[in-house]
Structures are given as C-alpha cells and as structure tokens.
Amino acid sequence: MLFKLSLSNIRKSLRDYAIYFFTLIIGVSIFYVFNAIGGQAAMMKVTESRYDIIQLLSTSLSGVSVFVAGVLGLLIVYASRFLIKRRSKEFALYMMLGMGKGKISAILLVETLLIGIGSLLVGLLAGIGLSQLMSALVANLFEADMTAYRFSISGEAIGKTILYFAVMYLVVMLFNSAVVTRMKLIDLLHSEKKSEQVRLKNPLLCIIIFLLSAAALAYAYYQVGWNAGALTQQKALICIGMGIVSTFFVFWSVSGMFLRIIMSVRNVYHKGLNSFTFRQISSKVNTMVFSMTVICLMLFVTICALCSSFSVRNSLNSNLKEFCAADCELNATQIITDENDRVQYICHDAEELFAASGLSLTDHFREYVHFASYADPAFTMRTVLGDTIEEAMQLAPLLRYDDPREIVSVSDYNAVCKLYGKDTVTLSSDEYILLCNYKNQQNLFNKVLADKPDMTVFGKTLHARYDCCQDGFIDIGAQAMNLGVFIVPDDAVDPACKAIDYVIGNYQAETEEEISAVRTDLKAWCETAQQTWQDAHPGEEIIIAFNTKADIYESAISLGAIVTFLGLYIGLVFLIACGAILSLKELSESVDSIGRYEMLRKIGAEERDLSASLFRQTGLFFLLPLILACIHSVFGLRFASTVLESIGTQQVGASMTATVIIILLIYGGYFLITYFCSKGIVKERK
C-alpha cells in the first residue's frame, strides 16, 4: 500500500521531480565518469612514467570526489526539502485522515529509495556511455595509443558511485524524517494560503548599499587585478571576503533599485505585462538573495576553473614546443653557501667528471654544445637593480638579491641558439644583453634597462645594447622560466670564475626505443659520475642535474591533464548545482503563480504576451547571477593569469570559447528546460 502510494506520488509530481531526477542522473553520471578515468587510462598503451601520472590523476580525482559528493549532497538535501515543502497540502490530507508521522516518513523513505535507485541506474548507464567518450579525451591528453582500447566498465567506479550516493540518500532520508516530525498540521494547511508580502526596500538605502558594494568590489577587483604582486595571503582572503559580502549586497540592493528605475520610466513600466514581469522578477530575486549569491559565486568558480584549466593546458602544449628545444641538458656545479647566506659556485667540467668514471659523455650525442656560465660575486641582483631595488623588494620580497647573476659569453650563447634553431645575437666588445622571458622578472629589469645603464662585470664596464630585456633562454624547460642571464662579450668574462657547466644536446638516436635507451643510459652515467666524485671528495656535494625533453614532457602533460580534469570535474558539478537550484526555484514559483496567469488570461492577456513575460522572467532570473559571475571572472581571470604567469596563459580565446560552450550547454540547457516546464505549468487548463 505504502509502496503504491509512493509510486503514484512520484508519477503525479513528475513535473516537480523531473528536474530533480534529471539533476541526480547528471550528478551520478559525472561522478562515475571522473572516477572511471583511472581504470580506463590504465587500459591504454602508455609509458610507465605516464602510468604513474595516471595513478596520481585518479588519486587527485578521488580526493576531489569527496568534495564533489559534499556539493551534490547539499544540492540533494536542498532539492528534497524543497519538494517536501511543495507537497504540504498532500501531507496535511494524510494527517487529517489519521496517518501517523511515522507512516508519512515511510512514504518519503520509499520515494527517496525509488528515486535514488532509479537515478543511480539511469545515471550509471549514462555514465558508462559518457565515459567511453571521455576516454577519447583521456587518450588525447596523454597522447596515448587508442588502438588497444575497448569498451570498458569500471567496477570500482560503479562501487564508489553507489557507495557515495547511498550515503547521500541516507542523509536525505534522515533529513526528511526530521522535517516530517517537525511538521504541524495547521501550518501545512495554511502553507499555500500565505500571500506574498511585498516589501519594497527603501530606494535610497538600496542605492547607497549598491554603491558601497560596487565600491568594495571595485577595490577588491583592483587589488587582485592590478596589484596582485603586493597581495599577501591575508590580503587576498580579505579581498575574497569583500567579494562575497559585496555580491550578497549587490543582489540584495539590485532588485529594489532595478525595479525603482524601471518604475520611474512609466512608458516602459506600464507597457503590456511589463509591470507584472518586473514585479515577478524582483520578488523572486528578493526572496533568494542568499541562493543567488551562492549561485553567482559557484558560477564564478566554474568560469575561472574551466577557463584557466583549459588555457593552462593549451599553453603548456605550445610552450613545450618552443621552450623544450633540445633532447637533454646536463648541468654540473657545486654550490657553496657562505656565512652571509650568499651563494658561490664551483664549476666542474662535465666531460671530465664522466671521464673520471671511464665514460665518454659526448658519444651519445649527435650534436651538442658544451660551455660554462660565469659568476662575478660583485655582480648581483642588488647591483643590477641599483636604485629600483626598494620597489623590487616590495613586489618580490622572497628573491635572493645578493646571489651573483649568471653570465654567459656571447659565442657560447650563439652556439646554444644554433642548436635550438633560433636567431643568434651580435654584440660589440663593450656591450651586454640581458636575456629574460619570465614576465614578473622582466618587469623588474625593464625599469632598470629603460635608462640603458652601464654594468660592471669582472671589472669591465659594459653598455646596454637594448633598453629592455631580450627574449631568450638557455635551459630547456616547459615554460618561459628564464629569470635573467647576462650575455657579455667573450673577452669580458674571467675564465677563473666559471659557475655552472652546461652540456645541451640532441641524442644520437632515431627511434623511440633508441631514445629511451640513451636516456636511461645517460641517467645511470650521471649517477655513476656523481658517485665517483663524491667518493673522491668525501663530505662535499656536487650537483649533476640531468634534464630531458621526455621528463619535461611527462610532467607538463601530467600537469595539463590533472588541471584539465579537475577543472572540468568541479566546473561541471558546480554548473549542474547552479542550474538545478535556479530551476527548482523557478518551477515552484511558476506553480505558485498559476493563479496569477489565470487571472491575466481572464482579463484578456494574450497567450503570446504571457509566454514572453515568462521567458523574460526565467531569462533574467538565470542571467542575473551569470552576469555578475562574468564580471567577477574578468578580474578573477586577470588574477589567475598573473598567478599562472610562469605556466603561461596563452590561447585564452580558445579556452574562453570552450568555457562558453560548456556553460551554454549545461546552464542554457537548464534554462530551456525550466522555461518549457514553467510554460507547461502555467498553461491554460480546460
């Protein structure tokens, strides 16, 4: 009997449940898809190191899953509370007929169970289907071979999804029973009779609050967008706090203010159904300032997460091609820190180090350059920056200002350029060039170089060739990370002051296997050479750093993949949460407004005008948080791009497009479903 009642209840309130069910299905399938990635990737043909990365990826995705489960759990509790509220009259009837609260709880329990099981089943099926698509993305990100791939179902992910959602539904059930035990018959009976109390806020207060919030937002925007260098953690938290509070007050004030403005334009306000439309919107916004704030902030996080994760991945890939221009790089040096915490280098010739172990380093190279950089203890960041040091220390307090700067002779640098296939530079005998491509550092240097100051290197005075930093680098890497290297004429360096020994080259190898073999060989040799030296010089430490293109690619790809997946995961979940909350609220508003539409129809409003009014209401309701979120995002992304400077934020356009498409699809989808459902709800009944 109970079961039958529950089932027919669900069928009857399918209209209300549709969005809920739809959201649960999407939630379940997303949850499955992201948790199944690990298992899927494992089936692809990837190198061992990439396999480790995939392990790391699935670990981080499971970590985030806990958070995602929390968000989805809150959403489900919100939605179910909402649906219970909608059914007050039905429960009142049960209670009047003498049904105990325990029985009502039981009905709800059965309903939750039915919906839970249904959504889990459908969601998992959808998830399994979607995850096959996802595997194409995984393969693309890991540059894996898809030929070995076949249709897969991850039992582990299914188990995990069921477990997490079972817990969520359990919480909902407990919550529902708590709500039921607190229900009072009189409240239930009158719940629908309560007519809305429209309280127009004081317009002056609204304007003042709005201006204050706008000013606070502008301040926070300025702090994160233009003054990011000086942003301490505490200050950043204050800015975020200000942003949240201001967002709340913007929504609080905007509905009243917006309505007042429209009302003052009589020709617009008293045109067709406009007065009705604007009042509806304003009352909706008024009653859910808090939800609007949460939705706006979630959208903001979504936009930023999607956009920056895509652009990080895009720029990682394009950066790799540019900055990882040789197969490998080997550095050998000894770093000693003196009593003043200053760094001193003792250079060791790499080829000699290897020869000591009976190894011939250069045998493995098809082409290579071998040189050393120089350091003048009297030529430090402090001396370079001169008067601007105060400013620099404020912007970048953690920089080591007293360590010597690296100096490379022009012929050595040109040799590197030739190896990388880049243009060489020319330098007169009394000139220097500052090479730097790391944005923040560039800014510091360019202030100094603007006056083309003379620099004294190893006692020789050199003039600046250019009035700004030149783009260029010596180390291979994944990004523009050259913090500044001075290129000086060959005769300006003191051969006794060598700092770091460099060997940069391309392998004597063609196929993938050969390259891999050479790499493994060289890695082993480095360890042997280091050991040999260490044995001969006990108590001292030498650094033989060996960096290969393959390693750089691995880490860049893994970073890109992890960032992309996390961004997508959080972004998608937040989007459906936002869409669902707005949608549920709007649908229930529509149910409450049936009478209003009936009345408008009775006094002769056109069906077309009513639909247009509904469209505007729904549209503005969805648009309002999105607009503010977009404004937030402009500055949020600006901040993100400063933070991600080192990784590079190129191809923002493409990332933006991808983000917009995802938001349009999901958020727009929710909007359309909501609009058409609302239209069905307020449709004329005959």
Next chain:
Amino acid sequence: MEQILRIENIEKYYGSKSSLTKAIDDISFTVQKGEFTAIMGASGSGKTTLLNCISTIDRVTAGHIFLEDTDITALKGKVLNQFRREKLGFIFQDFNLLDTLTAYENIALALSIQKKPAKEIDEAVKHVAEQLGITEVLGKYPYQMSGGQKQRVASARAIVTEPKIVLADEPTGALDSKAAKMLLERFRYLNTEHGATIMMVTHDSFTASYAGRVIFIKDGKIFHEITRGEDSRKQFFDKIIDVVTLLGGDMSDAL
C-alpha cells in the same frame, strides 16, 4: 433602450453520456444597456456556469450569446482575448488581484494589456479610483488592504477599461456586511451615475436587492424574474425573500 446582451437557448452539459449533468438547460434572456442585473440561485443551480459562459471563460454546449452584435460563442483564440479585454470587465469573489502589484498597478495592468499609452493610463486609473473611493490605497499592496478595499480595487480594474458589461461573480462573498454594503453602494452609483451595465451572480438576497432586476435560476433553468421598478431597496428585498422562500428550502441559507 439599447439591447446589449442577448442570450438564446444556451445549454451547458458536463460529464459523459453515462452521467450527464445539465448545468444550464435552455436559458434565454436579454440585458439592456445600463441595466443592473442580479442572477440568484442556490449552490449548483448553474448561475456561475452561466456567468462563465457569458464571460467566455467557459464554452456553451448549445445556443448563442450575442454581445451587441457579436456572437461570442463563435469567437476563438486571439479575437476572443481581444474581445475579453476590450468588451468585458470581471470582478471575482476572491478579488483575484496580483499580490505582487500595488492597487494602482493592478488597475493599470488592465489598460496596459490593451496597449494604452502610459499617460492615458495614469488619468484613467486616478479617475476610476476616485469613483470607487480608493484613491488613498492606490500605493498599497493587496496584503495591506481590507477585503472591501481589495474588492473595490478589483472593481476599479474591471471598469477602468470601460467595458460594455461588468460581470461580477459573488462580489460580496468574501466581505463582511459593512464592506459588502459599501461595495454595493458603489455599484449602484456606477450604474445610475455612469450608466454602467452590471451583471452579478449571488446567492445573497441582500446583495441582490441592490440590483434593478433579479433573475432566479433553479436546476439550470430560469425559475422567476422580478424587476425593482419604483420600489425602495427594502421593498425589493422583501420581494426577493418571497421568491427565495418559494424556491424552496435549499435557498434558506441565503436569508
């Protein structure tokens, strides 16, 4: 006098063949311009169905209803909506005001739906508010008003468009006696001073006594009809009571 409404042999059936309910069973009458008509009957007599058919909210099963020269039973879709908003004014028992709008906006809405310019709207609203004595509540929301005020606002909304006929369904049903009396006085004022044609459905003899003509309906048929003529309201009220007594026990609650 000019004839404004002509009802010809209308019938309205509910239900299927096996259980047929005749809500209206062959009713015909006419209403002249400037008449204040009350339709009386017990619950279930078909009076509200009759009003719904005239107001085009419901459709007749057979027969015709002519407003001026238009057969409104033949109207559909857009033309029907246009007809409804230009020719008819409605007053409902439960006021049916939009709770999100102020009194002023509720009244103005009827005009703005007709796409009247804002300037005209303002004048018309203020004018009609004066007639119904609600000028001071124009800025208030329905929840801030008394029942009587709400019903007068609803009445203002009904007549602001200058309809051919105002249709009222139990307008005093949700009002206390004092508010009911005040509203009816206003109706009579609108009727006598402004020549408004009003048709109202009620089961309350006191309310009906304010009309100039009362049509009694029983089981979907016209049972009796009386006109006030030169009688005072009190005398007319007594006459109505006589008919109600005749109508039988089920109307006794209306006394």
